[in-house]
Amino acid sequence: MVDVETTGLRSSDRIVSVAVEVLDRHGTVTDRWSTLVDPGRDPGPVHIHGLTAERLAGAPTFDRVAEDLAEYLAGRVFVAHNAPFDWQMLTSEYRRLGTAWPMERRLCTMALARHLELPVGDYRLATLAEHYRVRQLRAHDAVDDVRVLSEIFRYGLHEAAGAGLPLPLTAPGDEPGQRRAAVARGRNAERGTPAKAPCPWVNPGRLDLGVGLVQGMRVVFTGETDRPRERLELRAIEAGLYVTGAVSGKTSVLVTNDPRSGSGKNRRAAQAGTPVIDEATFVELVARVRPGTARVGVVPAPRGEGGPAVDAGGPVVVPERTEAGAAFDPARAAAVPTRAGAAPDPARAATVPATAPDAPRAGARAAVRQVLVLQGHDEHLDGGRVRQLVLESGARLRINLTSTVDTVVVLPGAAADPRIARAEAFGAVCLTEAEWSASVSGTPTAPATPGRPDTGHLPRGGTVELPGGAHPGRWTLNASWAWDRPDEEIDIVAFLLDEHERVRGDADFVFWNQPAAPLDLVVLDASGPAEQTVTLELDALPRDVRRVVIAAAVDGTSTFDAVGPIELDVAPFQGTAFRRSVLDAATVERVLLLGAFYRLGTGWKFRTEGQGYEFDLAGLAASFGVDIA
Structure with a gap:
């Protein structure tokens, strides 16, 4: 969790304070760090951040704190509110020093709040703090802002998991053009899968179904999956397989539930003669992966029963349950000492609600119908026509399946779409086009969601x-x-x-x-x-x-x-x-x-x-x- 205060809004402006909180996979704050920074110029909007030239006198310049800050950031996921701004300001500071920026992945809590469609008037940090009943003590104070950020982020993680939403992770890089370079390395980093280390096993070549999967095989996933993609990729990595983001001549197998989709990976697999299997076959095969040949000079990690622990370079994980049947307790987590022997922070613990606030949550059914249209590969124009009818009915058209969807219109070519079962598990109603038309005939347009402006x-x-x-x-x-x-x-x-x-x-x-x-x-x-x-x-x-x-x-x-x-x-x-x-x-x-x-x-x-x-x-x-x- 990161927050910075600056002399202005441009990349040429300078940082005057920075605060960091480190969270583990349970959502517990394990460390904190903050400092004032002498910008070497006028501190800028003092009426906002309150840091006068007198207060900053004697503070270290950024070059004196950059190394310490990098130790907290390296290998982790950068989380901030309006993250592009904080990311830009910090990468600019490191660029001035000629020092490598120590982070690759980023998550913006403002983007997460937008995905959750919270019943709020805007997505400012203060508004989200009020929504989640997190007391904000000093707005635009980096230390207090990062505390508030940690609390609303943990609530957001729970809501995203409940709504079936993937986290809005990106891998933007620190220089212009590096976003494309990150994408070229595969989209796994953007989806939040574990950071890949060099595979310790020799690639044994293409999959032979008579033999099964062998450690070191290169596996590529594409298209919609019944299970979360991140979970499938993690199982592959834990079994000793190497997950990549692109099909090449060295790819051992492509996993897809729709080999006829015409996607780039399917086309390249057909051209390269890469074996293709569906998700169910992969799940069966990954349970009994054969031992591979270790690469020279690389020592494979031992395979424990539960698989390797995900370190700080791994994905952002929704906080787990702390005890059998017990939900994650933000207040309890907030009171955990940040260093060995350090006392809990009573101000922090007092500001965190022990239970979730009563405000509407993502995943709850909205007053306006939330409709997803599923179509076959040859029904593109029909799908567009039906989506237009959905919009004209006053319903909210969705383009992705989450638990907020309450109605799915299924065109004939999508009758076998695996998302139908997932939608029904969410409690959504699946209808044909004719059934949808009958259901909206004569139905008045629903009112806007309370607490939100009419969109x-x-x-x-x-x-x-x-x-x-x-x-x-x-x-x-x-x-x-x-x-x-x-x-x-x-x-x-x-x-x-x-x-x-x-x-x-x-x-x-x-x-x-x-x-x-x-x-x-x-x-x-x-x-x-x-x-x-x-x-x-x-x-x-x-x-x-x-x-x-x-x-x-x-x-x-x-x-x-x-x-x-x-x-x-x-x-x-x-x-x-x-x-x-x-x-x-x-x-x-x-x-x-x-x-x-x-x-x-x-x-x-x-x-x-x-x-x-x-x-x-x-x-x-x-x-x-x-x-x-």
Whole structure:
């Protein structure tokens, strides 16, 4: 858990204080560390963080604390509220020193709260603290903020587990372009699977079903699974198999429940002649993996009955039950001493509720119907048509299956989809299209969820005026898609355009290798493994920037028919969704215009686009005047 206070909001600003809490897999705070930092300049917004030049006098400069801080961070998952900001400020400090940034994975509690769709008016730390009844003693004090962060994070972990939500883990790297490098190493880090060490076993080659799995075999997973993907991968690793994120000539076996999906991994497996098995076969085989041949110079760890313990470099794990049948107790965990011989912190223990607050929880049924549409591989257009009918009915369309889904519409080609059984286990009703139509005939639109502003659906081509007139402030567009599609990477990009619909220069093209416009006025960041966010400082954009167009592009040879629907959430910064859109039924397109923020008179508006093109991202960038070398 990390929180920083700074001299400002730009990457060129400096840190004035930093606080860290280390949590183990049970959610227990095992260590704490904090320090003031002399920024070597004016401390900036003293009215916010309260750190005057006098208070910072004599504090160490960042170069004197960087090594100590790195010891707390190395090999762990970075968790913060509005994590991209804290991550950016810290990586900038380490970059100035020419020192390696010691972390690879990140989780944002603001993104987690958005996934949980908590019944709150915004996702600020103070609002979430009030929701969870965690007492905030000193807002914008790094030590107190990180304490509050730890408590709301543990509640969020429980709710995510109950709702069947994967954690929004990302592997963004510390330099522009490193997000793509992290993805190229496989998406396991983003989904939260254990960090991979070199496999201690020689790769014995491809799977022979007559022999079975052998330690050292390279295993790749793709598509929807009945069991959590992380659990399957962990079982493979514990058995001595090597889990990778891409199919190659060295892959021993591909595990998929749908070998006809046409995904990139399935296509590459067919080209390479890689054996393909389903999940049930894998579970049967992994229970009796044959011993492998140890690699020279690598000593395999002993295989205990329960498998190796996950160290600090492993995944974020939902806090376990502490006793048989007893639920995890946040108050009890909070009172555990942080160092040997250290006394519990009574102020901390007193502020943590022993039981969960009475506020609505993720996973509870909402007043508005939550509908997921399942389709077969040849039913893309039918799926888009039914999803449009769902939206017109006033229901909330979902693009992923969680326990918040109460209705699943199953098209004929999806009759064998494994998600049907999972949905029924959640208590959802599964209907045919005809049954769905009958169920909504004459049904009035349900009211908005209490405690949340009314979020209207914005159809393709729809526009909405942003509140605030000439000063709308900071806004975000969050784009998300199905967790298991596609195998190729999806890139969200932004173009700052003038009155001639052209960029003023290449710096106005924001993409994975240049994730921020000058002065951080438009910033791109990965919010999770299947979502990305663009943050815009609309008040500060130069007057000659008339529109900011945001688009999506599929990397590799895939097209948007493999992606399915893309959901857009447009919201004020740290706020709940102001408008939502679902763009659907794209087929052979490789780039898709999502939406645009644009000036109209003295104010700003947003328009949902949905126009797709068969050319690639380079073609789209060139059409807006970007010089593609």
